[in-house]
Amino acid sequence: MTAHALAHPFSAPHWKQIHQLLDGLDDRQAFWLSGYLAARAPADNPTLTPSAGNLVLIGFGTETDNCRALAHRLAEQCRAVGIDAQAQDLGQVRLRQLAKREYLVIITATHGDGDPPEPIVDFYQALMGEQAPTLEGIKFAVLALGDSSYERFCVTGQEIDARLEALGGQRLIDRQDCDVDFQNPAKNWMARLLESLPKSRQATPASATPAAPAVADGYSKARPLTTEVLVNQNLSGAHRQAPIHHLELALDDPAFTVAPGDAVGILADNPPRQVAAVLDALELSGEEPVTVQEQALPLVQALRQYCDLTIPGSAFLKSWAELTGDATLTTVVEAGTAEQRAFLKRHQVLDLLRRYPAHPDAQTLVDTLRPLQPRLYDVANSLAAIDDELHLTVKRFQYDFEGRRETGVASRYLLDLQPGDSVRLYPHANTRFRLPDDANLPVILIAEGTGIAPYRAFFQALAAESRATPCWLVFAEHHFEDDFLYQLELQQARTDGHLERIDTVFQDQHPGRALADPLLEQSDELLRWLDRGAHLYLCGDKARLTEVEKALQERVDGQLGQGHWKQLSKAKRLHRNLY
Numbered sequence: 294m295t296a297h298a299l300a301h302p303f304s305a306p307h308w309k310q311i312h313q314l315l316d317g318l319d320d321r322q323a324f325w326l327s328g329y330l331a332a333r334a335p336a337d338n339p340t341l342t343p344s345a346g347n348l349v350l351i352g353f354g355t356e357t358d359n360c361r362a363l364a365h366r367l368a369e370q371c372r373a374v375g376i377d378a379q380a381q382d383l384g385q386v387r388l389r390q391l392a393k394r395e396y397l398v399i400i401t402a403t404h405g406d407g408d409p410p411e412p413i414v415d416f417y418q419a420l421m422g423e424q425a426p427t428l429e430g431i432k433f434a435v436l437a438l439g440d441s442s443y444e445r446f447c448v449t450g451q452e453i454d455a456r457l458e459a460l461g462g463q464r465l466i467d468r469q470d471c472d473v474d475f476q477n478p479a480k481n482w483m484a485r486l487l488e489s490l491p492k493s494r495q496a497t498p499a500s501a502t503p504a505a506p507a508v509a510d511g512y513s514k515a516r517p518l519t520t521e522v523l524v525n526q527n528l529s530g531a532h533r534q535a536p537i538h539h540l541e542l543a544l545d546d547p548a549f550t551v552a553p554g555d556a557v558g559i560l561a562d563n564p565p566r567q568v569a570a571v572l573d574a575l576e577l578s579g580e581e582p583v584t585v586q587e588q589a590l591p592l593v594q595a596l597r598q599y600c601d602l603t604i605p606g607s608a609f610l611k612s613w614a615e616l617t618g619d620a621t622l623t624t625v626v627e628a629g630t631a632e633q634r635a636f637l638k639r640h641q642v643l644d645l646l647r648r649y650p651a652h653p654d655a656q657t658l659v660d661t662l663r664p665l666q667p668r669l670y671d672v673a674n675s676l677a678a679i680d681d682e683l684h685l686t687v688k689r690f691q692y693d694f695e696g697r698r699e700t701g702v703a704s705r706y707l708l709d710l711q712p713g714d715s716v717r718l719y720p721h722a723n724t725r726f727r728l729p730d731d732a733n734l735p736v737i738l739i740a741e742g743t744g745i746a747p748y749r750a751f752f753q754a755l756a757a758e759s760r761a762t763p764c765w766l767v768f769a770e771h772h773f774e775d776d777f778l779y780q781l782e783l784q785q786a787r788t789d790g791h792l793e794r795i796d797t798v799f800q801d802q803h804p805g806r807a808l809a810d811p812l813l814e815q816s817d818e819l820l821r822w823l824d825r826g827a828h829l830y831l832c833g834d835k836a837r838l839t840e841v842e843k844a845l846q847e848r849v850d851g852q853l854g855q856g857h858w859k860q861l862s863k864a865k866r867l868h869r870n871l872y
């Protein structure tokens with residue numbers, strides 16, 4: 294069943310609003326609302342009668358929306374076969390409410406370095422904590438999404454699965470760990486799960502079941518906007534190894550909306566040279582027809598746009614071992630998951646193709662390579678100020694690999710784009726990284742490098758809306774002369790009164806100075822801002838900003854009492870956008 298075929302009575306914007314509202318409700322509110330709507334429904338409409346007693350809660354933990362889309366799809370499938378189910382962001386779920394459920398399905402990703410998705414950190418900590426309630430009587434199942442190229446593959450799902458059992462829950466079906474090609478394993482797991490959930494009423498006709506929001510919303514990973522590059526300009530020093538560029542992209546469709554704090558997902562192409570090298574190694578022309586995501590394409594396009602040509606996955610390794618019959622590869626495949634992962638970590642796709650030559654048919658090749666993943670980039674402008682462009686601030690990502698210096702796929706692609714080139718992208722909402730609704734509450738904005746991007750969007754929004762929000766910016770980069778990103782605009786914001794305080798940490802001026810230092814040195818001022826209800830934002834390099842947060846937490850808790858920082862987090866006054 295495709296979501297397009299569903300005929301609910303709402304317009305797309307209206308439907309989006311409904312989903313935004315539902316995702317923001319906690320258990321109690323959702324339960325109350327379902328009863329309220331049921332009471333208002335015509336008595337003879339069986340499709341609108343909830344029997345919340347055995348309502349299945351499908352809690353999701355997501356950052357890039359895969360788990361959200363799966364959770365909504367599962368809820369839709371449940372309702373279609375007469376199972377009362379509701380998909381809900383685990384970030385909105387309170388543990389005590391969970392304990393009252395009979396059926397709990399968790400669909401969660403792992404992010405960071407084996408961390409729970411940021412929106413569910415509080416939920417996760419409460420579940421893992423000593424105060425967690427007993428969950429005896431609860432029946433649960435866990436679907437874990439991850440990426441096997443990360444050291445700690447699917448650990449959040451694994452930890453939650455183990456914890457639910459330790460707290461007395463009863464597993465309905467075994468956990469499924471999914472790699473980046475999660476669609477099929479997730480589909481099969483859901484089909485098995487549907488067999489173990491209770492049907493509480495007659496099946497709901499498909500026309501009355503709500504669609505997954507990702508599809509109903511318009512632009513998505515599967516349906517990106519193709520747009521044009523207007524400007525691609527180096528913002529940083531000419532000799533810098535990892536330059537930072539400012540990109541301006543045309544935005545001609547008013548239906549494509551992003552708010553300050555949101556990102557876009559970029560569907561990058563692999564470099565033509567890398568595609569040519571793969572075709573050469575395999576002695577294929579590139580014209581061979583293949584099918585990817587139900588589309589017929591020439592192989593060269595599939596390799597350019599849809600296949601990960603960098604990281605080989607275990608499916609590729611197995612297929613390559615079979616094709617080549619090579620003893621080393623066969624030994625690795627037979628040795629088990631840990632050995633396979635260690636081997637894959639030392640090889641990129643081209644290393645395998647060159648070291649272990651083989652001649653697969655084109656379709657087998659695209660079926661066994663991992664799907665190329667979109668990358669997120671924060672939007673650096675406010676549509677309230679510039680409504681027909683999207684601005685990005687992108688740093689070339691470089692890393693060492695087996696003695697070579699490599700460049701990241703998407704950042705290289707973006708930095709190489711020329712005005713007039715086209716680019717595919719979709720909006721990615723980050724509702725936890727927004728300016729406070731109350732314009733009088735101050736904000737403290739801490740950025741490292743490209744972390745400045747969403748703050749530029751904030752300043753534009755504040756100016757466009759004539760908001761009087763007091764802002765304090767702390768920004769770090771390498772060189773004062775070369776790397777003061779958006780310096781003139783920040784000075785303008787200061788002149789216009791939108792930027793009350795600014796502190797910078799440039800390594801060439803103050804080697805070794807930490808990003809947290811300006812705030813620690815002015816801790817009385819920091820505490821005054823927090824006392825006035827300030828929201829604090831952290832954006833940019835994860836390792837560096839995690840250190841900043843640790844230092845600030847120590848200082849704030851030291852001065853205001855243990856647990857104060859956690860309270861800020863609970864009150865949703867800490868906003869993190871770390872990568």
Ligand SMILES: Cc1cc2nc3c(=O)[nH]c(=O)nc-3n(C[C@H](O)[C@H](O)[C@H](O)COP(=O)(O)OP(=O)(O)OC[C@H]3O[C@@H](n4cnc5c(N)ncnc54)[C@H](O)[C@@H]3O)c2cc1C
Pocket residue numbers: 442443556603604605637638639640641668669670671672686687688689690692694700701702703704705743744746870871872
């Ligand atoms: C919410 C969010 C907002 C962001 N905003 C911005 C922004 O505004 N500006 C910005 O510049 N960036 C931003 N980023 C980061 C961005 O999304 C990318 O992660 C970054 O640009 C690097 O992507 P890349 O494709 O260039 O590198 P990649 O191609 O993803 O880098 C390759 C990675 O693969 C690993 N690897 C290589 N070979 C193997 C192997 N065989 N096995 C296992 N691993 C291997 C490497 O170690 C490296 O980590 C943001 C990220 C997030 C999550």
Ligand SMILES: Cc1cc2nc3c(=O)[nH]c(=O)nc-3n(C[C@H](O)[C@H](O)[C@H](O)COP(=O)(O)O)c2cc1C
Pocket residue numbers: 354355356357358359360361401402403404405406407408410438439440441443444445446447448473872
């Ligand atoms: C910045 C980042 C860090 C990630 N870290 C991990 C990790 O440590 N372990 C893992 O198994 N997967 C990791 N992943 C992969 C995600 O779990 C995977 O892409 C998943 O499908 C995302 O689901 P979501 O869209 O619901 O957030 C990471 C992905 C990103 C973008």
